[in-house]
Amino acid sequence: MRIVSYTRTTSCFPGEEIPANVITAQNERIRKYVEKRGWKIAGKYSDRKKDQNENTSFERLLQDGVQRKFDAVIVDSIFRAGKDLWSAREVLLQTFHFAGIWFIVVEDDFISVGKSNEEAEAYFNQKYSVMRKENIRYRVNQRNRNGILSWNDVKYGYRLTEDYQLAVDEDTAPVVKRMFELCAGGMTPKEIAALFTKEEIPIPLVSRGMNVKIDHLYQWNRLKVRRLLDKTVYIGHWSKVVQGEVMNFTNEPIVEEDVFQKVQDYLASIATHAKPPRQKHPYTGLVCDKDFGFCLRLRKTRSGVLYFAFAAVPPHYEGNTQLLLSDLETQLRSAMSREKEKAERIAVRIREEGIEKKREILSQMQDAFKNSAKMLAERQKSRMETYRSYSSGKISELDMKKEEERYQNTVSSLENIFQEYFTKRERIETAINENNPWLQLFLTWDPAQILDRETLLKYISRITLDHMQIATIEFTHTEWYMELPDDWRK
Secondary structure, three states: OOEEEEEEOOOOOOOOOOOOOHHHHHHHHHHHHHHHOOOOEEEEEEEOOOOOOOOHHHHHHHHHHHOOOOOEEEEOOHHHOOOOHHHHHHHHHHHHHHHOOEEEEOOOOEEOOOOOHHHHHHHHHHHHHHHHHHHHHHHHHHHHHOOOOOHHHOOOOEEEOOOOOEEEOOOOHHHHHHHHHHHHOOOOHHHHHHHHHHOOOOOHHHHOOOOOOOOOOOOOOHHHHHHHHOOHHHHOEEEEEEOOEEEEEEOOOOOOHHHHHHHHHHHHHHHOOOOOOOOOOOOOOOEEEOOOEOOEEEEEOOOOOEEEEEOOOOOOOOOOOEEEHHHHHHHHHHHHHHHHHHHHHHHHHHHHHHHHHHHHHHHHHHHHHHHHHHHHHHHHHHHHHHHHHHHOOOOOHHHHHHHHHHHHHHHHHHHHHHHHHHHHHHHHHHHOOOOOHHHHHHHOOOOOOOOOHHHHHHHEEEEEEEOOEEEEEEEOOHHHHHOOOHHHHO
16 A cells, blocks of 8 residues: 655644644654554655645645555644645545545544545544634634633623623622621631522522523522632632633722631631541442442451441342451452562563564454455455546446445445454554553552552452452453463463
8 A cells, every 4th residue: 555644834723833843743653653553655745834825745745646646645633734624625535535545644543444435524524623613712712812801701790891801790799799708707608608598699690691591599509609709800810721821810809808818718717627528448349249249348346357248138148248358458469469470471471572473463464454455455446447437428427326335335344344453453562562551550569568549449440259258350451461462371
């Protein structure tokens, strides 16, 4: 398969800047993507000028594609495939893909090989949607940078003026001021919420005039009050993050700074007296019974010994009803140490045999892939001959449609084969590698580690008991262990 690459300096994605090494970076990502799949680049096209309308190389790519000088084109991003997304769609989809020339997008890991016209078109429709949303967001952000606010920036106690600035709202500002005065006087957010509910003061959502159904117009709660008491907008300044940039805004204050600070000090003081959340036991959600599920409880004897037991012994149950935590942890540590020994043994085999073993497996897979690709290429050739015959008037439109239907049937039958090949290849590349997630995890296991909740969740997915004996231990990332060659796991 003859593959060519296309890169360009400018992007049609809203607000995207041009890095200094933009072409080099694209070529490098393309190179890694191609090498990972065992392909080769037969030629390169690149529009390097910092001009959004520059399209010289892209037009040459189009002409060479029409002349069938390559079988596929690869780009780093669909937003850098021509001067705009419409150009990319016209060339890659409506010209190349419809004529049997594939396109590949590294950024989205999208390969049109085996994709129907409808699937390839769906990809472009999804990218159009992304760009439309980003266009809206970009325009809003630009307005914010220029100090122009939007309806979403309006805070309770303020209204939006005709020049899109915050101004004090005569109806709701007194409520805000009173709220701060009550809290500064020692009333908690919960008590303030109860008072406002009793006095039937409309909640903030009502003041926004939004076209939504509000079931309880006066139902204040602690969180509503607390959120308002935290806002610095009421002392004349606030900020928000716009595309990673912190933007600061100023407005007319409603509350004096000393009152605001007194409220913050009071809220901090009552927070220190809050009841701490109940800590989960390290084994919560990890230990279950084979037949009865998560019906086990960790209990403590009067002497302080921890053990697992049924919340209620199931009817007609016979056998042990308890398992000491110390016994479970002894068996668990032993199993984890055995897993570490396996990981150390596998690490040696990867270092000594990994490259050759990977090549052997991928070679077997590639033979099957080549046969499928050859079958698709033959069908494409027949399709192109039919299209040329139709263009020259030798056959009817009906005959051309019949050939297109045969081609689509072939594509559908081979699509799963192609997808399975690429998925399996990627998993083999990861599995027979020192970066195998299972391998990395258990090489770090230290038998002296404390079995706290963080450690257990890191290494264990599930511990299943059968009559209060460990039946199975499901380790994290076991699926990557199962991807290793069978003879390595024996």
